[in-house]
Amino acid sequence: MRVGVLTGGGDCPGLNAVIRAVVRRGVQEYGFEFVGFRDGWKGPLEGLTMPLNVDTVRGILPRGGTILGSSRTNPIKVDGGVEQIKKNMADLGLSALIAIGGEDTLGVATALTDVGFPVVGVPKTIDNDLSGTDYTFGFDTAVTIATEAMDRLHTTAESHHRILICEVMGRHAGWIALHSGMAAGANVILIPEIPFDLDQVVGWVNSRFETNYAPIICVAEGALPRDGELMTKNAPLDAFGHVQLAGIGEWLAKSLEERTGHEARTTVLGHIQRGGTPTAFDRVLATRFGLKAIELVKDGAWGTMVGLQGTDIVRVPLGVATGTLKTVPISRYEEATSFFG
């Protein structure tokens, strides 16, 4: 069997570990051949390929990013896009496609399966907001990077008696903020799921200064004040209709300076959270996802994806991943609030 593989959407540490596991097991155990599609859905749409075999996946386990490249191309939005993918797959002699991606990439995979494409999914996102899996790889790496950044912010905040704000990724879900904020002992954590009350944040900040500590605030890029709006960049929407978020950290610094009289600075971690080598946890999770994904292909389990449930790697319908976003439950946020102020 010949199998196509693509990585779509925002890149994420661990993608290469998935690709390596898919190819190694696919070649060694099942005698499959592979074709790498370049740059997400752009690859199958435009017939952009690269060789994918045991040699080309050597040494990639610890490498961040994706050897296949990625993009936010949405083939469903392209006139005749689905037909074009069908033709290109047939021309390449492919009888299966593994799509490694987040909400958007797997949304396209689901739509293609609905019209009869032989697709299997692997969930990926640093945001950890896909349903059907307890964790996605990339998340642990992003949390580790953000935690280390806040550990560093603590010492400079204390030296200067300043409020330091760390803005982390997370458009609709505050998992990175919640976990890194808890791990780093942040004074306040603000997440998109729970619009915040600025007066309450001012209270927490002041009480931290009273104990001679300097406050660290961990804010997700998608967090917003009560009665306020999502802060966005004046930039075009991407092919999946997403706005670019920016500004909540700066807004918070300005508001807190005005309200508390203390100096405030913001650090926006941005794509540093997505780059570089995956943690050991992410390498293992990504490898286990890859091993299971190729087993799904062997079984012809089209329209399914792999997921982590407890410590087991399981098979889940693709639609589950994209149906409802997995956001932070209030109970999880409440655990963190014990340490606020």
Ligand code: F6P
């Ligand atoms: O979905 C992953 C993610 O890193 C989000 O956390 C973030 O909002 C978005 O991608 C950024 O996208 P881009 O790299 O296209 O700016």
